[in-house]
Amino acid sequence: MARDSYDDDRVVVIEKDSTNGIGMLLLGLAVGAGAALLFAPASGRETRERISREARRAGRRVKSMTDELGDRVADQVERARFSVDEQVGRAKDAVQSRVDAVNEAVSASRTAASHxxxxxxRAVEHSKQAYADGRRAYGERTRRTSGEPGPMSDELHPRNGAEGAEDGVAGQG
Incomplete structure (x- = not known):
């Protein structure tokens, strides 16, 4: 089975639910960190400071992860857009080459039809001329056999001023 050249490109699939797994991971991290702090043997003040510190750290991680995820998605979208643009360009080129081929074929057929x-x-003119010559020859032959004045032999003798007369002298024969 032949493969088209555009089938060799990579296919990028972006799933809508991919952020749901990351959100659940972050939620699990936050719940785990909170539970660890609540069950740790420390004073209230130390626990609050630790919770505050861990919350800031978790916030920075979440921001870093979302920034990274956004960059990845943007990169994938850009690659997909480039791939689509490239395939559209190939399709346009293919259509244009087919249009050019059809135009060339139409032009060639018009030229052939004209020829x-x-x-x-020319053939009709030759046929008309041959028909007229045949009718003229038939008429002359009919006149000869019916007794009308005219040449009596198969050989037509030129008359005075007739075409084909040589030296202005009637044919002798």
Whole structure:
């Protein structure tokens, strides 16, 4: 089975639910950190300071992870956009080459039709001329056999001023 060249490109799939797993991970981290702080043997003040510190740290991690995730998604979207643009360009080029081929074929067929028409017109003219020559020859032959004045032999003798007369002298024969 032949493969088109555009099938070789990588396919990028972006899932809508991919952020749900990260959100659950972050929620689990926050709940675990909070539980660890609550069950730790420390004074209230130390526990509050530790919770505050861990919350800031978790906030920085979440921000870092969301920034990284955003960068990844943006990069994947850009790659997908580039791939689509490239495939659209290839499709446009393919369509244009087909349009050009059709235009060339139409032009060639018009030229061939024009030549064929000229050939047919020449053939019709030759046929008309041959028909007229045949009718003229038939008429002359009919006149000869019916006794009308005219040449009596198969050989037509030129008359005074007739075409084909040589030296202005009637044919002798």
């Amino acid at each position: 064929a028409r000229a050939d047919i017109e």
